Amino acid sequence: MQNNNTLISLRNISVEFDGQKVLDRISLDISDKEFVTLLGPSGCGKTTTLRIIGGFVDPTEGDIFFDGKKINGLPPHKRQVNTVFQRYALFPHLNVYENVEFGLKINKIPEEERRKRVKEMLALVNLRGFELRRVGNLSGGQQQRVAIARALVNHPRVLLLDEPLGALDLKLRKEMQIELKRIQKQLEITFLYVTHDQEEALTMSDRVVVMRDGEILQIGSPTDIYNEPVNAYVADFIGESNIIDGIMREDYFVEFAGKMLPCTDSGFGKNMPVDVVIRPEDWEISEDGKGQFNGVVESTIFKGVHFENIVDAGNIKFMVHTTQEHQPGSRIGLSIIPDYIHIMHKMGKDETLELGALAADSLLTDEEEAASEEE
Amino acid sequence: MRSRITAAPYLLWAVLFIVIPLVLVAVFAFTNTGGGFTLENFKNSADYAPVIFNSIWLSMIATAICLVIAYPLAYVISRRSAGSQRTMIMLIMLPMWMNFLLRTYAWMTLLENNGLINKLLGFLGLGPFEMINTQGAVVLGMVYNYLPFMILPLYSVMVKIENSLVEAASDLGCSASDTMKHVLLPLSMPGVTTGIIMVFVPSVSTFVISRMLGGGSFMLIGDLIEMQFLGNAYNPNLGAAISMVLMFIILICMALTNLFKDPEEKEGLLL
Numbered sequence: 001m002q003n004n005n006t007l008i009s010l011r012n013i014s015v016e017f018d019g020q021k022v023l024d025r026i027s028l029d030i031s032d033k034e035f036v037t038l039l040g041p042s043g044c045g046k047t048t049t050l051r052i053i054g055g056f057v058d059p060t061e062g063d064i065f066f067d068g069k070k071i072n073g074l075p076p077h078k079r080q081v082n083t084v085f086q087r088y089a090l091f092p093h094l095n096v097y098e099n100v101e102f103g104l105k106i107n108k109i110p111e112e113e114r115r116k117r118v119k120e121m122l123a124l125v126n127l128r129g130f131e132l133r134r135v136g137n138l139s140g141g142q143q144q145r146v147a148i149a150r151a152l153v154n155h156p157r158v159l160l161l162d163e164p165l166g167a168l169d170l171k172l173r174k175e176m177q178i179e180l181k182r183i184q185k186q187l188e189i190t191f192l193y194v195t196h197d198q199e200e201a202l203t204m205s206d207r208v209v210v211m212r213d214g215e216i217l218q219i220g221s222p223t224d225i226y227n228e229p230v231n232a233y234v235a236d237f238i239g240e241s242n243i244i245d246g247i248m249r250e251d252y253f254v255e256f257a258g259k260m261l262p263c264t265d266s267g268f269g270k271n272m273p274v275d276v277v278i279r280p281e282d283w284e285i286s287e288d289g290k291g292q293f294n295g296v297v298e299s300t301i302f303k304g305v306h307f308e309n310i311v312d313a314g315n316i317k318f319m320v321h322t323t324q325e326h327q328p329g330s331r332i333g334l335s336i337i338p339d340y341i342h343i344m345h346k347m348g349k350d351e352t353l354e355l356g357a358l359a360a361d362s363l364l365t366d367e368e369e370a371a372s373e374e375e
Numbered sequence: 376m377r378s379r380i381t382a383a384p385y386l387l388w389a390v391l392f393i394v395i396p397l398v399l400v401a402v403f404a405f406t407n408t409g410g411g412f413t414l415e416n417f418k419n420s421a422d423y424a425p426v427i428f429n430s431i432w433l434s435m436i437a438t439a440i441c442l443v444i445a446y447p448l449a450y451v452i453s454r455r456s457a458g459s460q461r462t463m464i465m466l467i468m469l470p471m472w473m474n475f476l477l478r479t480y481a482w483m484t485l486l487e488n489n490g491l492i493n494k495l496l497g498f499l500g501l502g503p504f505e506m507i508n509t510q511g512a513v514v515l516g517m518v519y520n521y522l523p524f525m526i527l528p529l530y531s532v533m534v535k536i537e538n539s540l541v542e543a544a545s546d547l548g549c550s551a552s553d554t555m556k557h558v559l560l561p562l563s564m565p566g567v568t569t570g571i572i573m574v575f576v577p578s579v580s581t582f583v584i585s586r587m588l589g590g591g592s593f594m595l596i597g598d599l600i601e602m603q604f605l606g607n608a609y610n611p612n613l614g615a616a617i618s619m620v621l622m623f624i625i626l627i628c629m630a631l632t633n634l635f636k637d638p639e640e641k642e643g644l645l646l
Contacts, residue, residue, distance in 0.1 A: 056542055076545040077553075083546045089539035093561045103547035106557070154547065 005031040007157060007190055008053060013062035015048055015214075022048050024214040025062070030158075030192060035184050037193045037201040040211035041237070046194045047086075049211075050160050053192065054083045067157070081158040082151035086166065088143045090135040096122070096146055097131035103154040121149040124183060141172045148183070158190040165200065177203050198238045202226060210234050231344050232275040239279065242318050246276035246343070254343055257316040259292060261336070265343040275344040280308070280319040282340035285326075291333025293318070297326045403615035416616035423599055423617065430596040431624065433510060434578035437517035441525040441574045442567065444518070449529035449566075450559065454538065464530065467523050479516055479587050486512055486588065508590030516584035517574075524573035532566030533559075568632040576625055596621050 008030040015023040023045045030036050038046035051057040052064060055076035063070055071079065082103070090099050100121055104114045122128055125145035130138070135146060144164060151159055161180075165173045181204050184191045195201055201208045202222040210218045210225060218230045229235035232243040246256030251266035256276045268274060288294050295313030306321045311334060318334060326332055407413045452463045470478060485491050486506040496502040506512055536559065544554040560567075582597030591598070596617065603614025 054542075054546060075550075076542070077548045077550055081546075083543070085539050085543055087537075087539060089537065089543040091540060091543070091558060091562075102544075102557070106548040106553055150547070 007032045007034075007067060008192075009065040010049070010052070011063045011065070013049075013052060013059045013064065015045070015052065015057060016060045022214050023052075023059070026214070026216055028209060028216065028219070030190060032157075033188050033190055035181070035191045035193065035204060035206045036209060037195060037205040037207070038209045038211055039195060039198060039201040039237075041196055043213075044211040045214040046196075046211050047162055050083075050162055050192060050194050053158070054081055054160050055079050080156055081160055082154050082156040083160040083162065084144075084147045084151050084164045086162045086164070088147040088164075090143055090146055090150070092134075092136055094135070095131065096127065096133050096135060096138070099135055099146055100149045100153050102150060107154070117153050118149075121153040124152070124186070125149045125179075140167050141176065144168065144176065148180075152183070152187065152189070156189065158192060159184075161191060161193045163195055164193075165195075165197075173200070180204060202238070210237065212237075227342075229277065229342070229344070231347050232277055233347060235275075235277040235342065235344070240319060242276075242278040242280060244276040244278070244316065246274050248272045248274050248343065252338075254341065257293065257313065261292065261341060262338045263341040263343055264338050265341075268343065268345075273346055275346055277342040277344060278318070278336055278340060281306070281321040282336060283318070283320045283322075284335040284337070285320070285322055285324075286333035286335060288331035288333055291335045293334040294331065295334070297328050297330050297332060299328055300326060400615045400618055403612050404619050407612060416612045417620070419613055420617045420620055423596075426594050426599050427596055427617075427620065427624070429593065430579050433514055433595070434517065434575050437514045437521070437578050438525075438571055438575045440514070440518050441522050442570065445522060445525035445529050445570065446563075446567075449526050449533050452526075452530055453533035453536070460534070464527075467526055470519075471523055475520065476583065476587075478520060479584055482512070482516055482519065483507065483587055486515075507588065508592050510589070510593070512588040513585050513595075516588040517578045517581065520584065521574040521578055524577075525570040528569040528573060529563060529566040532563045532569075536562050571632050572629055575628060579625065580621060 006029045008028075010026055010028045013023055013026045014021065026045070026049065028049075038049055040046050048057055052059055055071075055074060055078075058073060064072055066079070066081075091102065094102065097118060100118045101114055104117060109117070122131065125148055127142065127145050127149065130142065130146075135143060138146065144167075147164070148159075164180075165176050168176060177200060180191070180193075193201075193204065202225070205222055207219060208222055208225045209216055212233065218225060218234050220228070225234065225238050229238060232241070235241045236243060244256045246254050248265075248268040248271070249255050249260060250270055251268075252262055252264065253260055254263045254265075254274065254276060255261075284291075293311075293313040293316075295311045295318070298310045298312045298317065300307050300309045302325075303321075306323055307325055309320045309322055309326055311318045311320050311332065313334065320334060404416055405412055405414070407415060452460055455463065483490075487493070488503055488505065488507065490507070492506065493503040496504065540558055540562070541554055544558045549557060579595075580597050580600075582595060582601045585591075585593070585595040585598055589595075600614050600617050600621070602608045603610045603617065
């Protein structure tokens with residue numbers, strides 16, 4: 001993945017806090033002008049990764065390169081990166097203008113240029129006219145913008161953002177997502193963004209890095225991650241999924257929930273146990289009896305754009321998104337085309353147990369159940 | 376209306392034990408032994424100007440030393456985990472559980488010419504040094520006794536400064552000293568001013584410390600006032616006048632420290 005555009009390069013980075021491994025041999029390359037998102041649940045090490053690049057955490061092992069130079073141990077004030085902190089960390093004793101000006105003043109930029117750059121930056125984040133306001137009197141969204149302006153005014157090579165939209169309400173968050181993407185495009189700065197919100201990651205990023213328990217599970221474009229998750233965990237984390245135990249009977253044929261269905265995957269080997277992932281929006285709905293699976297709608301929840309139904313197909317329950325309402329108790333048929341059946345290698349046993357209730361429900365197909373009873 | 380009723384006991388207390396005594400002191404200060412009005416007492420207190428200046432000078436030194444010791448200490452404590460913060464604050468408060476006189480007596484025995492410190496130094500072939508009955512000993516006593524009053528307000532301000540602010544400063548290019556100058560100092564200013572007042576005011580009016588560690592070889596304002604009321608120089612009128620001068624000086628000092636405060640955060644001080 002190393003190319004001549006690489007700006008930041010993490011090589012086998014491990015971090016331990018009090019003997020506890022927070023990051024486990026992580027390697028990651030970030031290109032110039034790229035928008036990369038670190039995505040994962042809390043405690044997965046994404047913020048630690050960000051703080052290593054910011055210079056607030058030293059890796060226990062491994063090297064970090066910036067523009068080809070090793071920067072292990074270099075203090076934060078000597079790095080060409082700036083950070084937008086999780087809770088903004090604005091200076092309460094300074095007003096909006098002084099907050100944004102702070103970095104320029106420290107770096108002894110002449111007064112005139114300072115004024116020009118602060119003005120530009122406040123215009124960029126739509127905060128013109130707020131110069132003299134105290135930061136304590138601003139709304140969350142406005143504080144957020146000040147924090148972004150304060151970091152960007154220094155013209156960093158990389159902007160690190162640590163869950164910057166976490167404290168905002170949904171509508172504002174969506175607006176800021178678009179805003180951030182616009183700013184990133186306009187200034188052509190590398191953004192490294194940390195979030196646990198998969199939708200946010202998919203909306204803004206050029207590349208998404210999915211992390212769990214201090215490891216990187218998958219790196220790829222948002223569409224890659226969504227359409228071709230490497231395992232059931234990623235599939236489950238990125239959007240909702242039905243994760244079903246299956247067996248690859250032969251190339252292009254998978255058996256799950258007691259049915260043998262055609263699929264587009266091959267090369268797994270005969271009778272290999274696999275995870276079958278089906279997105280709830282990929283089901284085709286038909287009349288009862290006409291689907292590959294037929295079942296009773298057990299519950300239905302209106303989600304705004306769609307209805308989220310749980311369909312009991314006898315030995316298994318599926319999550320199904322529909323645009324039309326189906327009354328609980330009514331019977332429908334479900335079909336899936338081969339393209340939408342995603343086959344994945346099984347993860348370790350303990351990992352499987354962490355998955356959602358739906359997956360747990362469907363752990364055993366009839367055949368396996370019978371087999372395990374015999375043992 | 377209800378707030379007035381609940382405030383009544385405190386109001387009564389304030390009138391009985393603060394306003395009336397202050398008025399009495401003022402009455403004494405402006406009258407002679409016969410009870411007639413006079414400014415003579417204030418004129419006479421001018422004779423003691425050197426004592427007053429010396430008191431202020433020593434207290435200022437003690438306050439400055441307290442600030443220099445307490446500031447880094449308070450910062451270090453405030454960055455520790457909650458548990459070790461509690462322990463360290465406990466340790467700082469611990470000496471205060473002992474009687475003030477006892478603490479000062481302890482320093483007497485330590486500093487004496489054949490006291491513990493001189494004996495230890497004697498083993499090393501040094502001294503003996505003349506430590507007790509010096510101005511240095513008085514300043515030491517002030518610092519020792521009033522240091523917690525500097526640490527506590529500083530600590531309580533600093534513990535509210537989030538670590539992310541320090542990180543943000545360093546992220547924006549601040550070296551450690553820049554962070555100190557541009558972020559920590561301005562944000563901890565309220566603690567600094569409170570600490571200065573809390574140390575300076577009792578230091579400038581103390582008489583026990585100077586008597587015990589200064590050996591009565593030189594006088595501070597506190598000694599002077601005490602002598603006029605209880606000592607052989609018995610002259611309550613002059614004592615009251617000097618007290619008023621002292622009060623005036625302290626008020627000026629508080630007003631000056633208040634000038635450094637953020638205009639929006641000025642606390643309800645008298646001036």
